[in-house]
Amino acid sequence: MGKTIWELDFYSRPIFDENQKKMWEVLICESPLDVTRSPDSLFRYAEYVDSAEVNSLRLRQALENAIAQAPAPPNKIRFFRRQMNNMILKACEDADIPAAPSRRTYVLDRWLEDRLANFYPQQPGYDPAAARAANVQFPASTVIPLPETVKGDKTDKWSFVSLEAAAFEDMSEWDIAFGEAFPVEMMDVAPDARIPGFIVYSPRAMPMAAWMSDLEMSFLQFEAGNLPKLRLETGASDSWSLANLTTPQTVAEGEGFEIAKAKANGIHFFAIQSNPASESFAGFWLMKSS
Missing domain, CATH: 3.30.420.10 (Ribonuclease H-like superfamily/Ribonuclease H)
Structure with a gap:
């Protein structure tokens, strides 16, 4: 069962x-x-x-x-x-x-x-x-760094990517250690729609994914401002700093990520792999923001 x-x-x-x-x-x-x-x-x-x-x-x-x-x-x-x-x-x-x-x-x-x-x-x-008067508002939260026990080292890399919605039809066959998903068509997205995502490559991929599997993984959010970053929102109000976007190129990628999310009705994904050549995922979460 x-x-x-x-x-x-x-x-x-x-x-x-x-x-x-x-x-x-x-x-x-x-x-x-x-x-x-x-x-x-x-x-x-x-x-x-x-x-x-x-x-x-x-x-x-x-x-x-x-x-x-x-x-x-x-x-x-x-x-x-x-x-x-x-x-x-x-x-x-x-x-x-x-x-x-x-x-x-x-x-x-x-x-x-x-x-x-x-x-x-x-x-x-x-x-x-x-x-x-029935709208629900979530309070703003303080963004905190990921715990040292799950953070990787300077060899960690990350990338903004995208997949066609139809690609997720085979997701049940992917090699994923930790994660959660939902039927993409349930969210009124066409099969050829581009679903944006963010992948972290880390030698500590499995410990990171295992730790995140105990969280209520909600959505990713680009935050502009003096210190642009990509946030991971979990639980009712927890907010984690996932990646600092320190160059004009990465800021543009973060802005593009938000635009792509909007076009995909808020659907996006977050993945964790040991390296770009890996054919398996330590973690993969399909998400949706409002």
Whole structure:
């Protein structure tokens, strides 16, 4: 049996009950984890919760209801809403399920967007003003260097690259030690679209990839300014300095990376190899930024 990860949201919706109280909802969906999963095969679960019952016990009950209907229980749960951190962690702990704040809730994000646009407006008690106020903002974080234990030495190299979206159809056959992916077509990208990426070549490729595999790998972001750099965003708000872009050429490559990301609906990848001649990857993560 393979690993199963769920993405979870527990929050108020733009729907009011007969007492003019906002309805709350538990949304759960399965993370695809690799390129072979059909979006239609991913488990999904939705349950409304009365505003007077918003607590960890009620959330745990909803989790148990979802598990009873799911093909397999989750090995881990991801959630993005910082203000619900304590309640979600408590409910998952009581249900004996590891949980982690994460911005790698790509399927859940798209599902929420669809429900806000198409589902909630059709429900009794819907309030469009409440829907407009539902945007989620992530706080800016301080960029920190990678730990010395995983950083390579001066022999490390890196490169901005790109692949056609169709190339990821065979990703399940690639030799990858650590990583995670999703079906590219799920993100509305054409097969001939160019997907930008960033590869690090390091003699410490395997320790670096192993360490990163314990993070909630979210997305890469070029940061301009006095000290241009490429950041690795993980968890709910962690930000790591992945590479300093110190020349006009590398700054231009970083800017081009962001342009290519936008053209690919935010999809990009991060890879780690021991050297450019290697036919295997110590790490490979397909990612998406908003």
